[in-house]
Amino acid sequence: MPREDTDDELLRAAAGGSERAFGLLVSRHLDRVRRVAQGYVANAADADDIAQDVFLAVWRNAARWEAGEARFSTWLFRVTANRCIDHMRRRRLKSWVGLDKVEAVMANDDDPERTLSGRGELALAAAAVKALPDRQRMALLLSVVAGLANPEIAQTMQISTGAVEQLLVRARRTLRDQATGRERAE
Amino acid sequence: MDRDQFEQFLLAHGGDPDRWPHGRRDAALALVATDDEARRMAAAIGHVDRSVQAAAAVGPAGDLAARILAIATGDERAIFDVTPAGIAGVLAGSLGLAGIGYAVTAAVAGLIVPAALLDTVATVVASGVAGGF
Known part of the structure; x- marks a missing residue:
């Protein structure tokens, strides 16, 4: 069985202009990037826009990445995190000046599956995650969805591993306590 | 490892033992094996992690991968970068504060403006306060 190319090898090849290598990187990582973005911005169309933007950034900047400095996945999710942050800043600004209502009318892109399950567990989970503070939410998504270890999250978010663990402790404690409260109320 | 430490x-x-760091996994597993409350605690955190997975669930990607490849490798739009952030980058210099003024005016007047311009204006302003984590 032929050996599978590593991410580093594919990125080097993509930097040299290999469309095949870039395509493999996209197919290998697109789903995780979309899911992290979805968890962060809670909108399917926006998550896809962010994912597209992330991979175009990878393509354009492939030559700048240097193996050994950081794993490809750490770099990929750093770009993803920054795109998510930029997106939320734009959204909050639009909300502040009232333009979000105009845009919502123009692009009513709620995911039907999410709308249908609005009373269900999925909607509760999504709302609880969305309500977490930004840094806690991103750390948790990088841990649970991207599958990064805490030191990798630290590299991605450019903070210490101890700070990552504090964010994760707070985020999981909040979600656990909310779930416990819901169970007691039922 | 006692319960508080656990x-x-x-x-x-x-909550996934497969992802626990090796240095402390044995102590954690030993507690789980002998303590019902520790098992209950692990189950509760496992439930939290599954709910996060559920919150991040996405539908099929459709032709997204193909679109990314097309833009990246051949489509002339890639040269000019048609993503909202890219448009913002190109227009930011020319719009500047005038763009912000236009956005505020549009909001007050209730005008319908192109979504891309909304993104552009927002990005121009947001970039002024941008920073990482």
Whole structure:
């Protein structure tokens, strides 16, 4: 069985202009990037826009990445995190000046599956995650969805591993306590 | 490892033993094997992690991968970068504060403006306060 190319090898090849290598990187990582973005911005169309933007950034900047400095996945999710942050800043600004209502009318892109399950567990989970503070939410998504270890999250978010663990402790404690409260109320 | 330490460990590393750091996994597993309350705590954090997975669920990607490849490798739009952030980058210099003024005016007047311009204006302003984590 032929050996599978590593991410580093594919990125080097993509930097040299290999469309095949870039395509493999996209197919290998697109789903995780979309899911992290979805968890962060809670909108399917926006998550896809962010994912597209992330991979175009990878393509354009492939030559700048240097193996050994950081794993490809750490770099990929750093770009993803920054795109998510930029997106939320734009959204909050639009909300502040009232333009979000105009845009919502123009692009009513709620995911039907999410709308249908609005009373269900999925909607509760999504709302609880969305309500977490930004840094806690991103750390948790990088841990649970991207599958990064805490030191990798630290590299991605450019903070210490101890700070990552504090964010994760707070985020999981909040979600656990909310779930416990819901169970007691039922 | 006592229960308090185990709780902190779970909150920091999640409920999946396969992902627990090797240095402390044995102590954590030993507690789980002998303590019902520790098992209940692990189950509760496992439930939290599954709910996060559920919150991040996405539908099929459709032709997204193909679109990314097309833009990246051949489509002339790639040269000019048609993503909202790219449009913002190109227009930011020319719009500047005038763009912000236009956005505020549009909001007050209730005008319908192109979504791309909304993104552009927002990005121009947001970039002024941009920073990482």
